[in-house]
Amino acid sequence: MASIDNLLTIMATLRDPNHGCDWDKAQTFASIVPHTLEEAHEVADAIERKNWSDLKDELGDLLFQIVFYSQLGREQHRFDFDDVVSAVCDKLTRRHPHVFGPKDADGKPLSSPDWEDIKAQERAEKMPSTQSCSLLDGVTQGLPALTRAHKLQKRCARAGFDWPTVAPVIEKVREELEEVEHELAQTPVDASRVEDEVGDLLFAVVNVARHLGTDAEQALRAANQKFERRFRGVENQLRDNGKNIQQCQLDELESAWQAVKKDE
Structure with missing residues (x-):
């Protein structure tokens, strides 16, 4: 201390x-x-x-x-700082009744944890009595968009508002991609409509990730790192051959990209 x-x-x-x-x-x-x-x-x-x-x-x-x-x-x-520490200690013990709660004669917990139910009760207790509760209360606005989409979908799934398998979720991705393509085919293209449809497409992709047990935010971070690693590889390959990446044609860049992928 x-x-x-x-x-x-x-x-x-x-x-x-x-x-x-x-x-x-x-x-x-x-x-x-x-x-x-x-x-x-x-x-x-x-x-x-x-x-x-x-x-x-x-x-x-x-x-x-x-x-x-x-x-x-x-x-x-x-x-103050002590209040912050006390609050998190109270929360951790409250959310882990199987660890900190009463035990039977054999030392087994008398209750099993259900984090979502416990957190829902906490949100209800904080909510003014005049304000109606929603399953989506407490899903912080400031979260990264992919993470917040996952949490919103997870909350709705607890109420049964979800597809039972991943197949229709993947079909929804195809549907949203077609809607993006439809907007791009309009004359003139409405940028706000394209943005709206792209948002729906991303939301649907997050839903696929959730159904597959994958964290969309982490998956995209990994994809970013992979892309960066491969692009740096392309730069190095071209530099070793005495070439400037900005002066190369797309087919040459694609060839270098495929070579880097193959080396991995």
Whole structure:
């Protein structure tokens, strides 16, 4: 706990009205959100690279973001770091009744966990009595779009609003792709309609991933990395042959791309 106390003291000093850092003193809850998102992505990047030294540093940076929010909360008399820790401890014990709940004489839990039901109850308790509840309450707007699509679909599936197999989901992807093509065939092309149909196509693809037990966000991150690796391979191959990629024809680029794929 000494290390945490030291970090909290450093944060309070950075925000000190008289002796603190001008940049830190100028920050608000809203202004540090982009930094929090960036740090979370850097944590994910370090894990994907299996760079454990970087991961240690990035986790520290992410922890600092939490400490920063907690300091702002303390200054505004809303909450402090201890409140944040207490809240997550309460949540973890509440959501794991099979671990922290009562046991029978043989030490077996008397209840089994149902995270979605527990979370639904938590959302209902937070909801004003005058406001109607929805299964979609609590699916955060700020999530990456692919992740949020997955969560929305998963919530609806719990209510039975879902296809029983993957086949009609794949057919839906074909249908949405045809609608994109239909909009592209119009004269003139309505860019807003194309965007709308492309959004439907992406949503349908996420649904395929969900039915197959694949995380769409992670799958796309992996696809990005694969594309980047192969494109860099194309650049290196052309450079080794004394060629400038920007001066090559498409068929030559495609040939190099296929060669890189084959080498993998």
